[in-house]
Amino acid sequence: MNSRGLYRDKVLEHFRKPRNYGAIEGADATSKGENRSCGDEVTIYLKVSGDKLTAVQFTSRSCAICRASASMLTELAKGKKVSEAAALDRTDVLNLFGGTIDPVREGCALLPLGALKSALSELAKHGR
């Protein structure tokens, strides 16, 4: 059991068995986030019905922190109203990791949030 530190059990579990993993065919919005400094890539796919996010999925080629973050974030966003999901911020993501991440790794943890935000803007552009 390891309930503290960056690679706590919860994070490792999401890394090993990511939730909501896989592309959505015919997604209502898609956005890819890249961290060019380390090669991390994550793509977020959204499906909406009315004002609700019925599916939030991702694919990634990334470090463990980025992947675990995407897994936890999609879990958090799924089922939320679009406006609620748009209000998710840095603190919400850091809280998923138990609060503290050193500044160098914060970029890894926040990459999926950035991709989610741009996917949501994509939705807005198409009037959804």
Next chain:
Amino acid sequence: MSELDPQKIRGDFPILERNINGKPLAFLDNAATSQKPKQVLEAIQDFYFKHNSNVLRSDNALSFEASELYFSSRHKIASFLGAEDEEVVFTKGATDSLNALSVALADRYAKKGGRLITSILEHHSNLLPWRTRARKNGGEIVVVRADRGWRIDVEKLEEELERGSELVTITHVSNVLGTINDVKDISRRAHRHGALVVLDSAQGVPHMPVDVRDMDVDFLAFSGHKMLGPTGIGVLFAKKQLLSSMEPWQLGGGMVKSVEPEGELLEDPPYRFEAGTPHVAGVVGLGAAVEYLERLGMGSVRKHEEDLVRHAFDVLRDDDIEIYGPRDPDEVCGIISFNVKGVHPHDVSSFLDQDGVMIRAGYHCAQPLVNSLGASAVARASFYIYNTLEEIDRLAASVRRAKGILS
């Protein structure tokens, strides 16, 4: 040449007694910065406690003392490099030295028809200042590839020199792979074609005996903080005859003999290039660092790091660990970069950190080189005088645990 006793050396470094995440600190990120011994910290404190005043300006007792310390530190540092005192200009660090040179030498390369030769092995600080200026004012930047041993390919260099060049700027030691260029050979080739040589020795001077006359470089840059000294102080060495014909890149107090309405009479080097109140405490600290290293002997420092690298090659041998660059400890200067199959290097680094083992992951401000290794990032362990074989065993054990848990 006596052998270093890292256990004894560690007694001079209070920070190494710390525990991190409940584990003893194993600091293997020395290519980023080194730790500082008590002797350096005390020299800085002693300066501020007893001698602090501005240098070369005021005619009071404290200013004399501060100036005296400033002179004697410059002398120690110059002798350490085999240079004369007036050939040593103090800067903020290697980056600052290289940026200053890119301005001072702009007439040679940043112009239509100018050709500056550099290499794929460079740190961004020895690429971007030159490239940016050349792109703005005209002039071509030629990047010479590495040979099979990840040193500058001298055959290619020779070909480029034959096409004509005014300036060659290269690294002494790769900050990613630790490979050591044959600077003497490169200087000889460049000079034969009339090109000047700039050496980025940020990873060289701290780790091996360096003699600017023997290498015959025209300019050399390094930082104090990678060699036991404080941050914010570095050196630009330049040959006397070049320095005396160069224009200062900064102007202000302390660098002029007189200022008249119609013009000014500049100070002689090195003061001409040190406008403003210098970082006196930093210079004093760097002087103490040089004294510390000289007492150990730079030959012994080099030998100790070779032993550490040899041991690291042994204990990291594993089908799932890819080590970049040559495997011969003779060819490597205290740096090993690697990747673990299936584990992102940033995860390796963060995982090791939880075991108290500090390394760095990323492209190490040398993206063209790291990309040419076929990687977007690598994990890097880098060693210094206080590191032990046991710490390298801990590195290897932690890397294997990371592999088990994260791949």
